[in-house]
Amino acid sequence: MSAPDTTHARQVEPAEHAHAQELAFLAAYDQGRRPPGWRLTPRAAVTFVMGSGGDALPLPKGAAADGLPNRLVISPKFVGERALVERAVVTLAGERGLLLVGEPGTAKSMLSELLAAAVSGTSELTVQGTAGTTEDQLRYGWNYALLLAEGPSPRALVPSPVLQAMRTGGVVRVEEVTRCLPEVQDALVSILSDRRISVPELSGTEHATVHAAPGFTVIATANLRDRGVSEMSAALKRRFNFEAVGPIGDLAAETELVRRQATAALGRVEAPYAVDDVVLETLVTAFRDLRTGTSAEGWAVERPSTVMSTAEAVSVATAIGLADAYFPGDRDPLSLLPGHLLGVVRKDDPADAARLLGYWDGAVRRRAEGGARAWRRLWELRDVLDS
Secondary structure: OOOOOOOOOOOOOOHHHHOHHHHHHHHHHOOOOOOOOOOOOHHHHHHHHHOOOOOEEEOOOOOOOOOOOOEEEOOOOOOOOHHHHHHHHHHHHOOOEEEEEEOOOOOHHHHHHHHHHHHHOOOOOEEEOOOOOOHHHOOEEEOHHHHHHHOOOOOOEEEOHHHHHHHHOOEEEEEOHHHOOHHHHHHHHHHHHHOEEEOHHHOOOOOOEEEOOOOOEEEEEEEHHHOOOOOOOHHHHOOEEEEEOOOOOOHHHHHHHHHHHHHHHHHHOOOOOOOOHHHHHHHHHHHHHHHHOEOOOOOEOOOOOOOOOHHHHHHHHHHHHHHHHHOOOOOOHHHHHHHHHHHHHOOOOOOHHHHHHHHHHHHHHHHHHOOOHHHHHHHHOOHHHHO
């Protein structure tokens, strides 16, 4: 049997490819004022991120519509406050740096990707911040073979994603900026202040300085729990507008997001989504209780040190769906939940297993005594956590 052709297959499509039709439609739909270098108007950018509310938007008469439908519903992609997205778009329209901060798993990276795709048509100009990130990755490097053969030349220079964005007037994303060492972060200060990068090796030529084209800006992300890794300097903080991305406030909205993301993840491996609604709502409710430290009924819950994020809930829902797809009929999907929750809470501190057991002895037991069938079944599975 020949192997399937996976040359062009991707596990995850960048936002500009996954939603190419919507981006093209919105560019034709809204012909209003656009900041320099922008593919969409600010209003259309917000619509791209938040969706059209289920309404089919009509193309105006005379709008270019090559291969586009006359009407299109724009899907919601980010679940959160519209006002937050509007403030973020206004920040980018003013060519000011945008810093998205929040707990892990609150979709900061997804929001930065969507904004970059809407503004400049690509989200792939990205620097991933780590303790090993170097200043070259924010400025430029060299092709050493060409450097040895020709000496310093524009051909031998290897531009960073930041430098590429400056040349094209695009958006560059710096993920986990607080994981970068302070001296690496400091490279961003001059870039955001002076809007240019000097190349001393090319001194005396027209290529000695790269100036940012109109539209250039930076979207950075930082996890609140990583604040102590490499605290941002006051100078760098002043060059960003901060926006806090919080957990999803509504149970129904979070449940729908987990369902949508799990369905997409299962679809990538050609497995059907068959997680029962009761199982999914129970899963999301447990995550929310443990995340906030309070149950929906107002009962106190001891919070684990691990972040019980929506992203983790998606992973658990996907795992339950995969078990049902590959081992059909072997077990009750709800019976898998305690084990997966235990795996999540143990990630940061093994002692959190005791906190999860306390949740079972508290909120789960009380709901079971109230007659809720799913919670009664979870209470019967308490021994999974005590083994």
